[in-house]
Amino acid sequence: MMAFDTELARFNMIEQQIRPWDVLDKRVLAALAHIPREQFVAPEQRNLAFSDLALPIGQGETMLPPVVEGRLLQAANPQPQERVLEIGTGSGFFTACLAHLARSVVSVEIHPEFTARASERLAELGITNVLLETGDAARGWAPNERFDVILLTGAVAELPDAFRQQLTIGGRLVAIVGHEPIMSAVRVTRLSEVEFKHETLFETHTRYLQGAAPRPSFQFN
Template structure:
């Protein structure tokens, strides 16, 4: 039995994403057009539009569609802006960001995932997005960006990430301690930065950005 992916995509938008207060027209249009099934393993395509995180290998997961919708709406990149994505994963959110922004530079710690994500983006015709294998905590982009999207949680927000933002730029990041983490938008200001709390969630940690174990006597 073949799956009607177009119908599944429509249902995802109307039954999962809209009810979670994702109402921006550009974001909804992007999600309604992007073939999510093209970014998951063949064996998981039947679950491409399910309200669940999907495994990618190396213990990594593809975010739930509702969370991806909230991230896109929080960041709202424009056609003149540059984006850095930390943790490309499958390349799906990279593609969504690339449809909204001028360019996307994405990094992924696992070389095989980075290569697969780049291939998927090329197959979908995205010439304004690139994925490279790099560890965000041991890498320097050598430039700054208007928008940064961090696809995994951090115990505390790394100062180096904030420094990669252009003045007036913004970064989506989930920080804190599981299971009650804070999804936030960090705004780069002339005098530093300010953190805007968005909603509560729970994500796996970015490798190397986990909480320091507490020792008790």
């Protein structure tokens, strides 16, 4: 049996999956090529790390597929001087990509074991511009702070206004919003203190952030 060629798999992920899905930003492609995705999955999943799959990471959660990660990073367009808020650290891979692109990242995760695992992985790679926090951030985090980019890595039924209000002027909020099975990636750009531009980017589907699923509707006969 031939040995698994990690670098070939990484190359194919970018050239056969991500780039054909209209992810053409050179900085984003370079980040996805630079951060070793295989180090953010369980050892038994490493041969699947570059597949177009939502790989399980425990607690009923999954990693975003590479093509979705690429599209979200391109839509958010983090710049080297910008500060990012990520809601949902997960495996830490997306966090590492953001750290590669931006000046600094605050990443919040509700599962403490995910925070601990991501901390170890980021430290192993020498990534030092990330502050990891543990808590429930589905409806907002650090309300007195502003960020240039805010990214939600899990879906929300409705986009909380708290995140819009935390954007700097020119800042971008990117999230997956909707009710199953219909969800879309959206981008909100803050044009002024009172004006926002809302765009629907593409249809996709992922798990809800904990506490962000639609509330059940009750019917009485």
